[in-house]
Amino acid sequence: LSAASFQDTTRVLTEAATYDGRYLVHDEGAPGQLVGQWEAATTETIKTVRQLYDELAQSGCPVKFCRLPVTDEQAPEEKDFDYLIDSIVPVVTDHVRAGSSAGSLSLVFNCQMGRGRTTTGMVIGAMVVGLLCPTYVEHLKAVYPPDVLYPSNKTTFDHGNYRIISQMQRLLVDGPAAKLRTDMILNACGKMQNLRSAIETFKVTVESAESNDGQRHTALHHGKHYLMRYFFLIVFNSYLYEQFDFKELKLK
Numbered sequence: 001l002s003a004a005s006f007q008d009t010t011r012v013l014t015e016a017a018t019y020d021g022r023y024l025v026h027d028e029g030a031p032g033q034l035v036g037q038w039e040a041a042t043t044e045t046i047k048t049v050r051q052l053y054d055e056l057a058q059s060g061c062p063v064k065f066c067r068l069p070v071t072d073e074q075a076p077e078e079k080d081f082d083y084l085i086d087s088i089v090p091v092v093t094d095h096v097r098a099g100s101s102a103g104s105l106s107l108v109f110n111c112q113m114g115r116g117r118t119t120t121g122m123v124i125g126a127m128v129v130g131l132l133c134p135t136y137v138e139h140l141k142a143v144y145p146p147d148v149l150y151p152s153n154k155t156t157f158d159h160g161n162y163r164i165i166s167q168m169q170r171l172l173v174d175g176p177a178a179k180l181r182t183d184m185i186l187n188a189c190g191k192m193q194n195l196r197s198a199i200e201t202f203k204v205t206v207e208s209a210e211s212n213d214g215q216r217h218t219a220l221h222h223g224k225h226y227l228m229r230y231f232f233l234i235v236f237n238s239y240l241y242e243q244f245d246f247k248e249l250k251l252k
Contacts, residue, residue, distance in 0.1 A: 001067055005048040016041035064091065070117050073222055075229035081124070081236055085251065088128050093249045096132045115192045122189040123182075123233060130181065131240045132249070140184040149183055157200045159183075160230065168231060178238035186233075195233075199226045 016023040022038040023046075029035035039045070047055075053065035066087045070076050076084075088107065095105045107129075109121030130137045150159045160183060169175030186195050202223030206216050243252045 001069060002048065002050055005050070009046050009048055012041055012046050013043070016046075068121075070111075070120075072112065073116060074225045075232055076120060078232075081232070084121070084124050085128075088125055089251065092128050092132050097249065119189055119193050119195070120229060120233075123185050123195075124236065126185045126189060127181070127233075127237050127240060130185065131244055137181060137184075140181075140188060144184045144187055149180075149187060155200065157203060158197055160196045160199075162199075162227060164227070164231060165234065168234065172235070172238045173242055174238055175234075178234050178241070182230075182234045182237045195226060195230050199223055199230060202226065 012023055019038070021041060023041035024036055025039050026034045026036050050065055050067070053063055056063050057065075064087075066083075068080060068083055068087075070080055091107075092105065107122075107125040109118045109125065111117035111121075126136075130140070160179065165179065169179055172178055183196065190197075202219040205211050205219035206223065211219070240251075244250070245252050
């Protein structure tokens, strides 16, 4: 991806050279209306995201850039969780070791739409924070007591009680606790999308007599991947608590 981004900057600069150092970009004017505008295109104005972050880091700004390719609307693979662990855990651990002198720590995630993959990244980041800062989990328990997290006017599926999830909980050392922690974090990070609610929405579409074959096929495809993502997140949360050495502040 980094190589492809660099090739894009080269292509833009090459094309701009034929238009007096300018490149045509489009933005939205009135709702739904694209407006073209010529912008100066030089090595100072056309850069990849990695180049920008590298320059910020070199100037003393405490930032770290990580890029993880994940297919849209699908669950992260096991290797994706490994990459996120290697990227996030050391940063949060160093922050915890530094104590109050470290100032604030922000984990920023984004994808194309800022919904599915972004929310998943936020959830994983919040899990690591909760692992190393137990007060965060206690805060979530105060904000999301059982009657708020699992309201009686919602269905058992909105509560995340699918057969495969129930079976998985019985196999994990702390299955119910891992699901509870995951569900609280899903709610805390669910402004754009709550994974449990999204899974139920797809389930309803699949089972509805008013859905056509195309709608059912799409809903079944997305619903399976969303349920798999939910499954992996709970397992990942359990893994963190089972494998983390709280004395050494590192995974075993």
